[in-house]
Amino acid sequence: MANCAPATASSSEPLTNETLPRTCNNCYLSYKDFSCYYSGHYDRLIQLCQDHGLLKKQAFCPHCGKECRLDLLKKGFRCDRSYAPYRKKAKKRCDYYLNIFKGTWFSRTRLDVETALFFVYLYVSDFFSYRVARTELALSDMAINDWSSFAREVIVHWCIRHKKQIGGPGTTVEIDEAKFGKRKYNVDRVSEGQWMFCGFCRQTGQFFVVPVTDTTSKTLLAVIMEYIVPGTTVVSDCWRAYDCLGDEGYVHLTVSRAINFVDPVIDAHSNAIARRWSKLRETTARCGRRRYNFVGYLSVAYFKLHFQDPKTRFHAFIKAAADLYPPPL
Structure with a gap:
């Protein structure tokens, strides 16, 4: 599989499956590119999550051991194996089903995948605010507050995992x-x-x-x-x-x-x-800041300064979310 080629808003070529290949390597997407390519395309959103490790790419039936089929309509993996429970009887389908969101980062929310991912993109951008989230995503203040806490949790985890010493002789x-x-x-x-x-x-x-x-x-x-x-x-x-x-x-x-x-x-x-x-x-957030959440606010500020180009933050965030909430085996 090819690595993900940069795709910018100024590119004259339309975004297609060829310009955004599978197995992403440092996605470089502007908000325009992200909204144009993924908005309204549920299959692309699922593939994006799978490429970054947020969702499973495949599942196997525990009864027959065969690979299950991904059913996007039912939002899960399904086994289509047919078997005969008794001799000389009509065959029946195994019909094993596994929800693709079970045990993942999305299992904690009632939001659909598209709204959740668009919220994440807005949250790590430089223009995020409650007003923008209410206008663009039609979310309530309570939902915005909850998802902001979920996002801060992921970023704090990323900061802990990437803690290292700086300097050295000659610096x-x-x-x-x-x-x-x-x-x-x-x-x-x-x-x-x-x-x-x-x-x-x-x-x-x-x-x-x-x-x-x-x-x-x-x-x-x-x-x-x-x-x-x-x-x-x-x-x-x-x-x-x-x-x-x-x-x-x-x-x-x-x-x-x-x-x-x-x-x-x-x-x-x-x-x-x-x-x-x-x-x-x-x-760092100035309004509505709680002392017990200050580490989270500080982590978000550090995360944004570490990834100064806003087009790379979304990739870093969803990789961190996949690291914190890996799909169950």
């Missing part, structure tokens, strides 16, 4: 802490919220962001040792919690942003991490 990682929250009466500094800790590697562009309970030296050092390879050059501000980095196998440089943004002597700066904070604040 520079900028680190910083910040508080996400709100100001009391919209004045003074942030008084309520969640402390976050972030690191960004200049050479590779890799980064991490994790919630922390406080900004003490013990807490931050544990995160640094978990996410940054020893021997890395670490650039931070002059917060005293970082003073111990030189004793833990890191090359530690500091810059005081109260004096200058780039140290004129050692040329240390933290401009990259400042831009990363700006992107995270833009991507």
Whole structure:
């Protein structure tokens, strides 16, 4: 089977089974391409889910061991084997049936496959909102809220599976802490919220962001040792919690942003991490945010920044959903 060739909205060729082959490898679909090719085509939607591991491609009858036929009308696999229960009697059909959605990610919802997949595409896009979901998919606020929770669950799982260290000898990682929250009466500094800790590697562009309970030296050092390879050059501000980095196998440089943004002597700066904070604040949900769901909101922001091209996020999401909810054997 061929790999999935890129298909963009600007392509002059229509989307066909030839331009979107089976066994997808990093789908590259715009919203226009996705809606034009899959909307109203139930067989294509099922094939899309099968190619990405969300649904079974085949099933075997437990009675006769033969491969079952996929019945799209009945939404399941059916065995058509005929047998004679007694000699010299008319043959009967086995008629074994297995729902294709049983035990999969779709078994938790009453939405049809098309609506569920279109919601996912909207959710991982840059223009998702409750208003857009209500208008485009005719969903209630309760349904949108439930499916947003399902989607965050998948993305949190993806973030856990793809956690790895960044940096290394010869590389520079900028680190910083910040508080996400709100100001009391919209004045003074942030008084309520969640402390976050972030690191960004200049050479590779890799980064991490994790919630922390406080900004003490013990807490931050544990995160640094978990996410940054020893021997890395670490650039931070002059917060005293970082003073111990030189004793833990890191090359530690500091810059005081109260004096200058780039140290004129050692040329240390933290401009990259400042831009990363700006992107995270833009991507993280601001309205209707619950503290107990903050890890989910943060994971969604990290997921979108990791896949900066919106056309690749849908593929990554449904592969993560298939990894979290693999079809039963």
